[in-house]
Amino acid sequence: MSISTKQEAFAAVPDAEGRFGEYGGKFVSETLMSALAELEQLYRELSSDPGFQRELDADLTHYVGRPSPLYEATRWSDTIGGARIFLKREDLNHTGAHKVNNTIGQALLAKHMGKKRVIAETGAGQHGVATATIAARLGLQCQVFMGEEDIHRQALNVYRMKLLGAEVISVTSGSRTLKDAMNEAMRDWVTNVDDTFYIIGTVAGPHPYPLLVRDFQCVIGREARAQSLAQAGRLPDALVACVGGGSNAIGLFHPFLGDEAVAMYGVEAGGHGLSTSEHAAPLNAGTPGVLHGNRTYLMQDSDGQIMHTHSISAGLDYPGVGPEHAWLKDVGRVKYVVANDDEALRAFHTLTRIEGIMPALESSHALAYAEKLAAKMSPQQMIVVNLSGRGDKDIHTVAQLDGIEF
Amino acid sequence: MSRIAGHFRKLAEERRTALIPYVVAGDPGQAYTVPLMHRLVENGADILELGVPFSDPMAEGPVIQLAHERALANGTSLSAALAMVREFRATDTTTPVLLMGYANPVMRMGYAAFADAAAAAGLDALLTVDIPPEEVEGINSELQRVAMDNIFLVAPTTPEERIARIAGRASGFIYYVSLKGVTGAGHLDTAEVANRVDAIRRHSPLPVAVGFGIKDAASARAVAQAADGVVVGSALVHAMAETIENGGEPTAAIEAAAALLGDIRKGIDSAR
Known part of the structure; x- marks a missing residue:
């Protein structure tokens, strides 16, 4: 593939279907497709809304310390x-860690969507802590899925999340690590999709997550x-x-x-x-x-x-x-x-x-x-x-x- | 197209609701799946749905997750599942069989290679949980090449205009996921199911089967009043796992699943 080296060429991906060349997309079960479409539309509106950007920038400056x-x-x-x-x-x-830049952004999206509950997956616990933190600040109910293995490896962060008011749910399926925590978070989301916002911690997941993260x-x-x-x-x-x-x-x-x-x-x-x-x-x-x-x-x-x-x-x-x-x-x-x-x-x-x-x-x-x-x-x-x-x-x-x- | 359309036509003439059991290929062991498939047919199954085990079965509840883990532990692969279909076909050439699984194993085999192997094995249809209509083009053309149906899901969250879009790509039947949640969840609302099945019928002439959350004769009977087919999965998988946990042999597990399916068959038939 030949690509222009101009910044705009890189800003042009993902396309409308969420594809980066042959990668990306939306490979999820039908139950989640409407929630993703709703998120995509809201994000399109808010990302060009100066009010939303001001709200985000204020938090990044005064809360995160940027x-x-x-x-x-x-x-x-x-x-x-x-x-x-x-x-x-x-x-x-x-x-x-850098994780909080993203959790603040997504939690603001959750607030604009009127969702009262956020969920997250976490491996080392940094994304879980960053999610629990912003949930505490916005008064959102928060549950964090974490593999049983990682709960043992990262006991300190587990306790931090609990102090912040989040519930840490131990995932005992598969390899009991980050990938299984993500499976379990998706299962929760599919079950509680009406009132729950899934705060994904990295540039993976279905479109529009890789874009908005x-x-x-x-x-x-x-x-x-x-x-x-x-x-x-x-x-x-x-x-x-x-x-x-x-x-x-x-x-x-x-x-x-x-x-x-x-x-x-x-x-x-x-x-x-x-x-x-x-x-x-x-x-x-x-x-x-x-x-x-x-x-x-x-x-x-x-x-x-x-x-x-x-x-x-x-x-x-x-x-x-x-x-x-x-x-x-x-x-x-x-x-x-x-x-x-x-x-x-x-x-x-x-x-x-x-x-x-x-x-x-x-x-x-x-x-x-x-x-x-x-x-x-x-x-x-x-x-x-x-x-x-x-x-x-x-x-x-x-x-x-x-x-x-x- | 595959055996499925004709089979549903025949069932409609007989005023019989299709009973579609789901079991995981290789659970409780690779040698038991084909005998299990035959016993399910003998006890009232009209179409068989065979789960392909995957390391990350995101749409499954705990009962079926464990079945996937057991099947993977004994080495059941997509190729092994297709070999089971082929073996089943040696003595049953009429009962439609569909594979239900996740995108990655099929993608890894290659869509064209999968279509060829599946057609050679005598498979009728494929349902991939995580390939929605937006991502289906590549695999649909390969399935159409070998006259195999692609079964699409419609969910409680699917808006009507999207149902129309799905209907335009579907063949065989449409699978309505009866609840927001994973397989085996327990909050089925049968009145809502009936409404949604009606909505699907407004957009598609295809039969509609309903699955997720149907666990016994009573819930199957309730759903059968609205749908052309009823899918039962977790309850059967659980019946087998429980038998083995209690020290039973795999053959006893097969009989437990067959007996439960027989009860459900009676429940459905009493609805008509």
């Missing part, structure tokens, strides 16, 4: 001895672009972000897609390595298929069954990926690479010790790749890494790997 800083990690850059590395500090957002997360890239120009007097040479479902990555990348000279790297979870079956890297090692309402690259076997995945970070432990990433891979605009568990863990420790910033294990995958990339570049060049979340939630996991019990 804009998030673009911080130059000089000591880390010097240690590597290559390109200058800047960190987009989404870890400083209220609730500690992208739009809500694009604040990251818009800010980073303006901050790069203001602070460095130029655009970055490269952007790096981790990709599970891919919402923080698309949020950073999308406003730069038309900037031909800006290279982009999406970093998938390499787990124990691509040569093993223990990873979560569908763009690197998967094949196209349909899961959770959209067509995209999946970790699947030869019979079309979805495979179990592995990553040290629960937030990347997902067998699919947002359909726009599938398309960006095929058209060659973004390069998708991997960082393994051990590389991510090393980057976690490095950034903590050298910059005094404790990154989430998800974001540590992006840092690990950025370190390798920077080393091959010159000090005149510049990289922006999306530091999508903070690492407090992962202290337990890291401590366990170090053999420490609390």
